[in-house]
Amino acid sequence: MRIGIVGATGQVGGVLRGILAERSFPVTELRLFASARSAGRTLPWQGGEVTVEDAATVDYRGLDIVIFSAGGATSKALAPKVAAAGAVVIDNSSAWRHDPDVPLVVSEVNPDAIANRPKGIIANPNCTTMATMPVLRPLHQEAGLTALVATTYQAVSGSGLAGVAELHTQVCKVAETADQLAFDGESVDFPELAVYERPITPERAAELLATAPGVELSSIPTPLQAAGKDVSYVGRIRTDETVEHGLALFLSNDNLRKGAALNAVQIAELVAAAAHT
Ligand code: NAP
Numbered sequence: 001m002r003i004g005i006v007g008a009t010g011q012v013g014g015v016l017r018g019i020l021a022e023r024s025f026p027v028t029e030l031r032l033f034a035s036a037r038s039a040g041r042t043l044p045w046q047g048g049e050v051t052v053e054d055a056a057t058v059d060y061r062g063l064d065i066v067i068f069s070a071g072g073a074t075s076k077a078l079a080p081k082v083a084a085a086g087a088v089v090i091d092n093s094s095a096w097r098h099d100p101d102v103p104l105v106v107s108e109v110n111p112d113a114i115a116n117r118p119k120g121i122i123a124n125p126n127c128t129t130m131a132t133m134p135v136l137r138p139l140h141q142e143a144g145l146t147a148l149v150a151t152t153y154q155a156v157s158g159s160g161l162a163g164v165a166e167l168h169t170q171v172c173k174v175a176e177t178a179d180q181l182a183f184d185g186e187s188v189d190f191p192e193l194a195v196y197e198r199p200i201t202p203e204r205a206a207e208l209l210a211t212a213p214g215v216e217l218s219s220i221p222t223p224l225q226a227a228g229k230d231v232s233y234v235g236r237i238r239t240d241e242t243v244e245h246g247l248a249l250f251l252s253n254d255n256l257r258k259g260a261a262l263n264a265v266q267i268a269e270l271v272a273a274a275a276h277t
Contacts, residue, residue: 001026001272004063004087006055006078007070008032008043011161012092015261016067017045023265026272033058034070060085065271067264068092083120088271090264096123106133107266108214114270122267127259128152134214134258135234135251136194142208143245144197155223155255194240194247202237205247209234214258221252229254230262 003020007013013032020027030045033055042049055078060066066087068075075095083089096102096119103113104123114122124130128150136145156167209215214231221233232253240246253259 001064001268001275002029002031002062003027003268004031004033004060004066004082006033006066006068006074006082007092008052009034009038009041010069011157011164011256012069012260014043015256016069016264017043019257019261019265021046023269025265025268029063031058031063060087063087064275065090065268067268069260069264079121080119087120088117089121090124090267090271091121092124092260092264094126096121097125099123105263105267105270106130107263107270108134108212109137111270114267115274122271124260124263124267127158127255128154130259130263131232131253131255132251134212135209135232135249138208138212138215139194139200139205139247142198142204143200143247145194146197148194153223155227158255158259194249197245199245200247202239202247205237205249209237218252221250223252226252226254228257230257232258 003025005013005016008017013034030050032043032050032052034052036054036056038052039054041052043052055070055074060082063082063085064087066082067090068079069092072093072095075091075093079089079091079096097104099119101118102121102123103117104125105111105113106125106129125133132150136148139145156163206217210217216231216233218225218233218235221235226233232251234249234251236248236250238248240248
């Protein structure tokens with residue numbers, strides 16, 4: 001497959017290249033795109049280098065799949081042009097998520113939805129949604145989920161390379177007095193609440209989740225455990241006695257992998273498989 005990545009110089013773009021290689025995605029040609037600022041830079045790929053092209057001015061013809069990770073404005077402006085040139089667009093931004101003609105796909109949950117893409121665009125949900133859906137699907141099938149209260153803590157990398165650089169600067173500034181900080185991430189305990197139509201016990205939920213694709217049980221899921229891993233870790237599953245049929249659980253997942261790049265590659269795998277049938 002001839003693959004393009006728009007936003008190749010960013011965090012998600014870098015993880016995308018890694019995941020395409022790790023999963024031995026059948027890439028016959030890789031083209032990398034970013035803003036005019038990065039045009040001419042080279043990035044490593046399979047022992048060689050690929051030159052970054054200016055996304056705004058290139059000819060996209062000849063590509064099979066183009067994955068966008070360059071912000072909503074870029075996706076809005078360029079995705080239709082890329083789709084018109086013949087590629088299937090998989091978009092990581094928020095630009096197309098509310099468009100009824102653009103399927104919103106989590107590979108473990110609704111893979112068949114990729115087939116109905118009248119605009120040639122498939123959207124990746126928000127990273128927190130993608131982390132949560134592989135966990136909620138088997139519980140919903142069992143007990144009929146009717147309401148969800150989610151408390152989320154997003155990684156600073158969710159704000160792009162600039163956000164990570166800002167945190168790095170701040171951390172360096174406070175490093176000498178860090179032991180005086182009153183915060184302890186491991187002591188934070190904000191469970192996620194789910195309300196179901198039918199009763200479901202924590203034991204049954206754990207039994208279902210033990211075999212759910214993209215999910216791994218963990219006694220205490222933490223961001224450190226999830227960073228760099230593909231699965232959604234779920235644990236601390238308890239009955240929530242404040243509501244009828246309530247279940248509380250804690251989950252953690254890597255926003256750059258399943259929350260963005262991994263799901264995009266999994267969708268690309270579905271598109272590639274469909275193209276060969
Ligand atoms: P990032 O590290 O800041 O990278 C942004 C990328 O977009 C860079 O490659 C940048 O190229 C490119 N870009 C910016 N303006 C552009 C333009 N006008 N034309 C073409 N390329 C342009 O951001 P990120 O964390 O990788 O996130 C990228 C996208 O993925 C965003 O849409 C974000 O919402 C989405 N997303 C991110 C996460 C996450 O956890 N980070 C999760 C899910 C979805 P230059 O280097 O040339 O500026």
